[in-house]
Amino acid sequence: MAAFFNTVLYEPLFNGLIYIYDILPWKDLGIAIIVLTLLIKLVLYLPSRSSIKSQKTLQETQPKLDAIKAKYKDNREEMGKQLMNFYKENKVNPFSSCLPLLIQLPILIALYRVFFGGLTTDSQTGILVTDQVQHLYGYLKDVYATTPINAMFLGFVDLAKKGNYILAFIAGGLQFMQGKMMMRRKPEIDTKGSKDEGKAAAMNRQMMYFMPVITVIFGIQFPAGLTLYWATSTLFQVGQQYLIFRDKKNKTGQPVVIDQK
C-alpha cells in the first residue's frame, strides 16, 4: 500500500517539484513550491467550479429558501427533501460532491510529504538525502545526486528551518481573511432557524477565529517551506473567492440556469 502510494502519487509530485526547480532560470525551491502548489490547486479546483458559481446564484433566491426553512423548521427530514426539490426546480446545485473530496485528500497528503522530502537535504552539502534521490526519474536523478538544492527563498528565507514566525503569521492572516470573506457571504438564515442551526452558526464563528490560530501554531512547528505552501494555497482560495463573488452586485433577482446536467 505504501509502495503503491509512493509510485502513484508521491513520485510524480516529487519529480514535478524538482523538475520545476530545475527549469527555473534562478534556482529557488521556494518559487518551485509556489508554482507546484498553484498548479495542483488549479487542477483540484476545476470539479468544484460549477458549484461555487451556483452558490452565487442562490444568494439571489434566498427569500424563497428562507420560507422553506421556516416552514419545515421542526422537521429536518422534510426540510432537506423540500430544499433539494427547490434546488432541482431552479436548476441550481450549490453543492460539491463527496467523491472528488475523497480523491483530493491523498493528493494533498502526498503534496505535503513531497515538500517535506524536497527539504530533506544533507545539512553539510545541501544535497538531497539518498532516500529522496531514489524517487527521482531519469536525468533529475543524476543531476540531484550531486547538485545541492537551494532552499533559500528569495535569497534570505531558509525554507528548511523551523520557527519562521513571520511566514506563520502571514499564513494565519490569510486564513482569517479567507474565513471572513466566506462569513460575509453567508446568508443570515441561522438566526431564525432551529436551535440546532443557531449552535452550528456559533460554532462556525468560533472556527473562523480558531483556524488562523491553529495555522500559526502549526506554521511555527513546520519547516518554513511547508508554511509557504500553506500560505500559497490559502492565498489561492482568497483569490478564487474574490473573483467569483466580485460581480455579484450586477446580478438581478431571477435564478439563472447554470449547470444543467
Added chain:
Amino acid sequence: MPKKRINKLVLLPRRAVLLLVKAYQKTLSPDHGLFAYKHPYGYCKHFPTCSDYTFQAVGKYGVVKGGIKSAKRVLRCNPHSQGGYDPID
C-alpha cells in the same frame, strides 16, 4: 452465554464503524465538522449527506451490506450527478 452479551459482541464492529463516522463528522467533514464554516450552503449534494447516509445505512444493515450501500452512495456523489433527496430505502 446470555443472549444480551452475544448481541453486544455481534454489534461490536457496527458500533466501531458508527463511532468512526461520528468522529469524522465532528472533525474533517465539510458538512458537519470543523470546516463547515467554509460551506454556508452545505457541501454534499445529497440529502442526507454521505456521512449521515453511511451512519444510517451501517446502523440499519450492518458493516458489510450498509458499507456497500454507502460506497455506492459516495460513487453517486460525483460531479456528473444531479444530487438531491436520496434516502437509504
